[in-house]
Amino acid sequence: MFSQYFGQFLLNKSFITREQLADALEFQQSVHVKFGVIAIEEGYMTPLQVEEVHEKQKQVDKRFGEIAVELGFLTDEQVQLLLSNQKQSHLFLAQALVDRGYMTIQQFSDALETYKKENSLSDEHFEAMKNGNIEKLITNTLDHAGNEKFGKYVTLFAKNMIRFIDDQAYIEVSQEKDLENDWLVYQNIIGENPLFTAISASEDVFLTIASIHAEEELTEVDELAQASVAEFLNLHNGIYLVNMSNWGTELHMRPQEVVKDATVLGESYKISVHTQRGVFHLILSDRPEQITLNPSMDSELV
Amino acid sequence: MGNNLSVVICDDSVLIRKKLRSNLEKCKCEEIYEAENGNVAIDLVKEKNPDVVFMDIVMPDKDGMEALQEIMDSSPETKVVMASSAGTKEHLKKALEKGAYDFIQKPVTLEAVTNIIGKIIKECEQDV
Known part of the structure; x- marks a missing residue:
């Protein structure tokens, strides 16, 4: 590691x-x-x-x-x-x-x-x-603000990347502004410490994550591929909720959404996740109410 | 030969439905129906009167806890097994209070499905 x-x-x-x-x-x-x-x-x-x-x-x-x-x-x-x-x-x-x-x-x-x-x-x-x-x-990888707000979340994400997707994966803080990528999967965590969580990836990397998690070769971003990446984020967030519950904070999750060609707008913390098959981004915000997507979605974000 | 249990899988994820169906087929379940949200599951329960429902919690339209409540009100004999990636004590407590038969942590393994189906078959045999 x-x-x-x-x-x-x-x-x-x-x-x-x-x-x-x-x-x-x-x-x-x-x-x-x-x-x-x-x-x-x-x-x-x-x-x-x-x-x-x-x-x-x-x-x-x-x-x-x-x-x-x-x-x-x-x-x-x-x-x-x-x-x-x-x-x-x-x-x-x-x-x-x-x-x-x-x-x-x-x-x-x-x-x-x-x-x-x-x-x-x-x-x-x-x-x-x-x-x-x-x-x-x-x-050591995150800055002070990152550790303060997202340390527990990102540490668990790094572990789950290794456990579920790629045992060589590593992360670093990204300085990129408004990330636009082929595919975006997001899920809101609600409760005392709300969190906007999203995975933003190019089609290639999206398919790689989808194939590994679904345990079968997926060659196009169809319903199954979308469900696979969404489920990876959901499983990770579920384990995060269990950890937080064990530490005395009860949180809940909203259903995940998958969108194409969307940019996350609003103040967010971005992590570059390097896998052997390419880089994708983890986007987080502790103020989900301030996050919007461009183009905007029909469903409410929060 | 099948085990005679009829099962409804309720999950908004097509991947989870696919994996759960495969596990249930390995447990010799032959009558399997799928629902992508709580509303569809409630209708299926009314129509098919299944022995078991595997129910996700976090879903759009109608979530698993609400659907559990309605199923318990209309057909209390149905065994509803809640499945969630967030197996917190609060979720577990709420589900059991509402009448859930059991609670399993996602990702759902073949072992967990085998244990639950085995337990239900045993109970059904004792009831006969």
Whole structure:
């Protein structure tokens, strides 16, 4: 997880090119072994049990190890052992970059230090990020206002992207103004802390998300493809509602809507979500009553 | 051979209806009807008198909680299973208070559908 964010930093600082980063990440992915796979390899779990935990992860916001322990598939000690095998995946990125001659070990190490300084990270925070702590990574990625208003939402979205759609996905704050894209899916969350939530994507990326979530190849944005992306947003928002309810805030959702060629107008917070098949945007506003769409829709937004 | 249960799936998402239908077919349900909102489900219940209704909560026109209430008023013997991605305690409590048979968290898995259908068949057998 950290590799995607640190790799982007290396790219932004011109340490490496986009092609070199893609190449190194591809290598890293090829050697990165997932938690469930290690658990099977170690003989702790059966493939069916791993599948059951993955299914459960689509319903509740919990880590693989946590669910596996709850279901009695793993002990706490086994989880710790497996985690230590999985940590430090950024070392594979370092290995890939150095082996290919894109960077020296010294340059990589210096870049890590620069990243830590530029982000004013404590040793503890940085260590947690390197070990794949997604909450720390997202806190570091969002600005102050973003963390304050949308931190919990975006952290969960980053997790659900990895769980449902693309395990290499990473996010960054977008500075783009009025985003116009081929397809927009939106859903309002109502209650004490209302939220406008939307996914804005090009047709290609929309179809990619739709196909992955529907578990079948979809080649045109028909009713099924629209329902698939809308359901992904709905599932994510549902888990968010459960989390918020557990923290004492009851919220409700409005039905999702899918519209073509629409722009979201009004003050909103935009997140670029990078997947292996392209970028889409997550658009959020804590003042849904001020959000309008252009062209305007027949149905009311709030 | 089928299990003789008739089922109505009520969900505004064509994807969910498709997946749920596939799971129900694997559970040997042969008589399956689909509704895209609460109003259509209420009409279907009146017309087909199904044993089970799988009901989404968040839907346009008439949501699942309202539809549950009306179904319970008109045909209280129908077993309505609420399905939502937002399985909060409040939702669960409200659904059970209104007379829902059970509540399942989305995405609906084959295991969850198998368990519910199995439970209903067992109850039906005991009633005979």
